[in-house]
Amino acid sequence: MAPLHRAERLFLTVNAVPFVLTAVLSFTDVPGARLYGPFTIGLVWGVLQGVLFVATAWMYETRWSRPTDVWSGADAEWTADR
Secondary structure: OOOOOHHHHHHHHHHHHHHHHHHHHOOOOHHHOEEEOOEEHHHHHHHHHHHHHHHHHHHHHHHHHOOOEEEEOOOOEEEEOO
16 A cells, blocks of 8 residues: 555545544534524534535645646547556
8 A cells, every 4th residue: 555645644634633523522512502593513513524525625636636637639538647
């Protein structure tokens, strides 16, 4: 197994920390605390965690796919040079 690149470690860390925090806090009453109307800390935290995952996945894909995409004129399709 190849070692993880810096971007892969960053992606895993940024997404693992909120996941672990969520798992730990789920055993307390904190997620059920109301913020505004029907919105609870757990609901807001879940939405923010989803947004964080999508944003970091998009950044990771943008960073790693751009420099390696190669246009192959012979067969007229994109191939990854990895």
